[in-house]
Amino acid sequence: MTNEALKAIITELLPAATFEESGQWLTIYVAPSDWHLLAKKLRTEAALLFDFLTCLTCIDWKTHLTMVYHLDSTKFRHNIVVKSKLGADNPAIETVSDIWQTANFHEREVYEMFGVNFINHPDLRLLILPDGWEGKKPMLKDFEDPINMIRL
Amino acid sequence: MVEEIGRTADGDIIINVGPQHPATHGVLHLVITINGETIKKVEPHLGYIHRSIEKMCESLTYRQFIYVTSRMDYLSSHINNHACALCVEKALQIEVSSRAQVVRILLDELTRIASHELWWGAMAMDLGAFTPFFHAFRERETINDIMEETCGARLTMNYIVPGGIMQDIHPNFQKRIKDFIKLYKSKISEYDELVTGNIIFQNRMKGVGYLSAEDAISFGVTGPAARGSNISCDVRKIYPYEIYDQLEFVEVLETGCDSFARYMVRIREMNQSIRIIEQLVDNIPEGDFQTKTKAVLKLPKGEFYQRVETARGEFGVYIVSEGGTTPYRIKFRSPGFSNLSALDHMARGSKLGDLVAIMGTLDLVIPDIDR
Numbered sequence: 001m002t003n004e005a006l007k008a009i010i011t012e013l014l015p016a017a018t019f020e021e022s023g024q025w026l027t028i029y030v031a032p033s034d035w036h037l038l039a040k041k042l043r044t045e046a047a048l049l050f051d052f053l054t055c056l057t058c059i060d061w062k063t064h065l066t067m068v069y070h071l072d073s074t075k076f077r078h079n080i081v082v083k084s085k086l087g088a089d090n091p092a093i094e095t096v097s098d099i100w101q102t103a104n105f106h107e108r109e110v111y112e113m114f115g116v117n118f119i120n121h122p123d124l125r126l127l128i129l130p131d132g133w134e135g136k137k138p139m140l141k142d143f144e145d146p147i148n149m150i151r152l
Numbered sequence: 153m154v155e156e157i158g159r160t161a162d163g164d165i166i167i168n169v170g171p172q173h174p175a176t177h178g179v180l181h182l183v184i185t186i187n188g189e190t191i192k193k194v195e196p197h198l199g200y201i202h203r204s205i206e207k208m209c210e211s212l213t214y215r216q217f218i219y220v221t222s223r224m225d226y227l228s229s230h231i232n233n234h235a236c237a238l239c240v241e242k243a244l245q246i247e248v249s250s251r252a253q254v255v256r257i258l259l260d261e262l263t264r265i266a267s268h269e270l271w272w273g274a275m276a277m278d279l280g281a282f283t284p285f286f287h288a289f290r291e292r293e294t295i296n297d298i299m300e301e302t303c304g305a306r307l308t309m310n311y312i313v314p315g316g317i318m319q320d321i322h323p324n325f326q327k328r329i330k331d332f333i334k335l336y337k338s339k340i341s342e343y344d345e346l347v348t349g350n351i352i353f354q355n356r357m358k359g360v361g362y363l364s365a366e367d368a369i370s371f372g373v374t375g376p377a378a379r380g381s382n383i384s385c386d387v388r389k390i391y392p393y394e395i396y397d398q399l400e401f402v403e404v405l406e407t408g409c410d411s412f413a414r415y416m417v418r419i420r421e422m423n424q425s426i427r428i429i430e431q432l433v434d435n436i437p438e439g440d441f442q443t444k445t446k447a448v449l450k451l452p453k454g455e456f457y458q459r460v461e462t463a464r465g466e467f468g469v470y471i472v473s474e475g476g477t478t479p480y481r482i483k484f485r486s487p488g489f490s491n492l493s494a495l496d497h498m499a500r501g502s503k504l505g506d507l508v509a510i511m512g513t514l515d516l517v518i519p520d521i522d523r
Contacts, residue, residue, distance in 0.1 A: 023455050033193060039470070051369050055457070055468050057483040070457065070485075074369055074383065077390060081455075102372030105493040128199035139207060 001047075001078045003115045009048060010080075013041045020057065025070075032067075035084050036094040042071060042082075043099050049073045050080065053100035058114045060141045065091050092144060094120040103141065113139035160185065166190055169507070171200050176511070177274060178518030180492075194496045202522040209430045209482040214240050214314065214449040217482065222308035222470075225520035226488060227267040228462035230259045233312040238393055239316040239458035239469045243451045252316035253394045254432050258329065259299075259311065261425040265336070266295040267463035268418045269426075273417070275512040276347050279356055283345055291336055292313070312450060316442035329433050333426060348419065357412035361498045361510035364409060371497065372490035375404045376421060376463025377514050380414030384405045387461035401428050414513035441503040450477055464488055464515050488520040 003026045007019055016032055020027040030038055042050040055070040069082040084093060095118040097104040107118045108127040115137040118124055126133055136143045157166050164187045171181040179200035185193040207222060209217040215519030218236045222229035234256055241248060248256075295305045302322045303311035311318050347353050363373065368381045378385045386395040386403040404420040405412035451473040459468045465487030472481040491514045498510050 023456055054370060054466070054486040055470060055483065057470065059472055059481045068470075068483075070468075073383070081186075100372070101367070101370040101497075102490050102493055105489060127197075128202050130199060138204060143207075 001076060006048075006078065006080060009045065010038075010042075014038045023081065025079045025081050027083060029083050029085070032084050032086055032093040034081065035067075036096065036099075038082075039069075039096045041097050042080075047077050048078075051075070051100075053078075053096070053102050053106075056103055056110065058110045058116055058139075060114060060139065062088075063142055066089050066114060067093055067110075067116070069096075080111070090117065090121055091115065092117040094119045095123060113137055114139070157183075158373040163187070165228040171197075174278075176518070178480070180516065180521070182495075182507075184504070184507070186504055191499050191502055191504060191507065193497045194507070196492055196495065196519045198522050200522065202270075202517050203519075205473050205523045206484060208515075211478060213477050214451060214479070215481065218313065219308075219310050221484070222310050223466070224484065224523055225462055225464060225468070225488065225516055226307055227270060228263055228467075229308050229310070230256075230263040230462065231460055231462040232467060233310060234260060235458050235460040235462075235467050235469045237267060237312050237314045238460065239456050239471055240451065241447060242458060243454070243456045243471065243473065244314070244445070244449065246315055246443055246445060248316055248394075249440045249444060250395075252441050252443075254291060254436050255317055255321055255441070256312055257396070257399075258429055258432055259309075260455075261300065261428045262295050262329070262332075264425045264463045265422050266292050268422050269295075271418060271463075271512075271515045272343065272347070275515075276353075278508040278512045279349065279353065281353070282411060287339070287342060287346065291339060292326075294332045294335060296358060297333065297516050298325065298377055300330065300388075301325070316440070318442075320441045321436070326433055327438065329429060332487050333430060333433075336422075336426060337380060343419065348415075354412065356509050357408050357410065357415055357508070357513075358408075360502060360506045361411045361414075361449075361513065362409055363494060363498050367494065371494035373462070373465070373494050374487050374490065376404075377414050377465065377491050377494075379417045380403060380406045380513070382410045385466065387459050387466050391459060393458075393460060399431055401425075411513040411521050412511050419428075420516070448477055450475065453480070459485075462487060464517065464520065465491060476507070484523055486520045486523060487515050487516075488514075489523075492516060492521055 018029045050071040050073050052072040052074050054072045057068050059066045065086040067084045072079050110116050112126045112129045164185050164270035170176040171179040181197040183195045205220050218233050221236050221378050222234040243440050269288040270290045276284035300306050302325050303309040363381050365381045365383050368378045374385050389403045392410040401424045404417050406417050431504040453475040456471045459466050468485030471479050474480040
C-alpha cells in the first residue's frame with residue numbers, strides 16, 4: 001500500500017494524527033492519550049492489519065521523550081512508524097502489551113531505562129537492571145554514575 | 153523483585169534455573185513456578201551480561217560502533233556487522249562493489265551454518281546426548297578456520313565495514329569453502345542418523361512447546377523459531393538486501409508449531425545456505441573490495457532502520473542521527489529478546505524436563521538478549 005493510501009485510512013481512524021514522509025517509512029505522530037485507541041484500530045482494521053510490532057523504543061531529547069513504534073503487517077508487508085511525544089516530567093503512556101504481546105518485555109525495558117510509566121501494564125518491573133535499582137534511568141542523556149560511568 | 157525461592161501459599165514450588173545452569177547457554181536466570189512436575193510460570197530475569205551497548209554506541213563513531221555489535225550475538229557476528237554497515241551505507245548512500253556484496257553474503261551464510269551447527273550440538277547435549285556436540289564442532293571448526301584466515305578472527309570478526317569489507321579475501325578463500333562444502337555434504341547424513349531419526353529424541357521434541365502462528369507474530373518471534381510455526385518471516389526473502397533477491401533458495405517452513413518443527417527448520421536451512429554458497433563461491437566478481445569513503449563518517453540528520461536475517465531471526469538497527477559523527481541514539485532490535493518473551497507462554501503446562509527442549513529450539517544467545 002502506498003503512503004497516500006495509508007495516510008487516508010489512518011486519517012479516517014484518527015483525524016488528529018499528523019504525518020511525516022521524509023524518512024524510510026510513513027511516520028505518524030499521535031498524542032499519548034490517543035495511542036491505545038489507534039493501536040487497536042491499526043491492529044484490527046482489515047485494510048491495515050499491523051500485527052507485528054517490530055521494534056519499540058524511546059528517545060530522550062532532553063526536553064521531552066519520544067516513544068517510537070515500528071509496525072509491520074505480515075499479510076500486506078507495509079510498514080509504518082508511530083511516534084508519541086511525552087513530557088520529561090513523569091512521562092506516561094498507555095501500554096500496548098494487550099494488543100502486541102511482545103510489547104510486554106520491550107515496555108519493561110523502556111520503563112527501567114527511560115522511566116516511562118506504562119499505564120495498565122500487567123507486570124511493570126525491572127527486567128535487565130538489578131533488583132533494587134534506584135535513581136536515575138541509565139539511558140537518559142543526563143545519567144551520571146559515580147562508580148560505573150561508561151565514558152569512551 | 154525476585155520472588156522468594158520456596159513454596160507459595162497454594163503449595164507450588166518456586167525454583168531457580170540458572171544463572172549458571174549449562175542448559176541456559178550463558179547467564180540466563182529463570183525463576184520457575186512448578187506444581188509437581190508441571191510448569192505454571194517461567195519468569196526470565198535478565199541483565200547478568202548487560203553491557204549497555206546501546207549507551208556505549210552513543211559515544212562511538214560510525215566506524216567504531218560496529219565492533220561492539222559483534223559482542224551481542226557472537227554466533228552471528230558477521231551478520232550483526234552487516235546490518236550496521238548496511239544502515240550506515242543507506243544513510244550515506246554509499247554504493248558497495250559487487251565483489252564486497254558477494255563476499256558478505258558468503259560470510260553471512262557460513263556464519264549461519266556455523267551457528268546452526270553449534271545450536272545442533274548444544275541442543276542434543278541439553279537433551280542428554282553428548283556425542284553430537286563433537287560431530288557438530290568437527291564441521292564448525294572448518295568454518296572457523298576459513299574465518300580465521302580471511303578475517304583474522306574466529307568469533308568476533310569485525311570484517312564487514314561501511315563501504316565494503318575490511319580487506320580483500322585470502323587467496324585460499326574459495327578453495328577452503330569448496331573443501332568445506334564437500335566435507336559438509338559427506339557428513340550431513342550423520343546428523344539425521346544420529347539425532348533426527350532417533351525415536352527417543354523425536355518423542356522428546358514432538359508436541360512440546362506449542363507456539364501457534366498468531367502467538368508467534370504477537371510475541372514478535374522471528375527466525376527459525378517462527379518459521380517452525382509456518383510464518384513466512386525470512387528478511388532475506390521479504391525485504392531483500394544486497395543481492396539476495398537474485399539468488400535461488402527457498403524459505404524453509406514447517407507446520408508442526410512444536411520443538412521438532414523448529415528443529416527441522418534449522419536442519420533444512422543449513423542446506424539452503426549451502427545452496428547459496430554454491431551459487432556464489434565460483435562467481436566472486438573482480439573489483440574493489442571497499443568503496444572509498446571519508447575517514448570520518450557523518451550521517452545526515454534523520455532516522456535510519458535496517459533489518460537483516462541473523463541465524464536467530466530478525467535483527468534491526470535503528471539509528472537516530474543529529475548530523476554528527478556519533479549517533480544520537482541507537483536501538484538494536486535483537487531477535488533473542490523477543491523470542492525469549494514467548495518462552496513463558498510456550499512452557500506453561502509442560503513438564504519441567506521439557507523446558508530444555510523448548511528453550512533449546514529458541515536458540516537463545518544471552519549477550520544478544522541483554523545487549
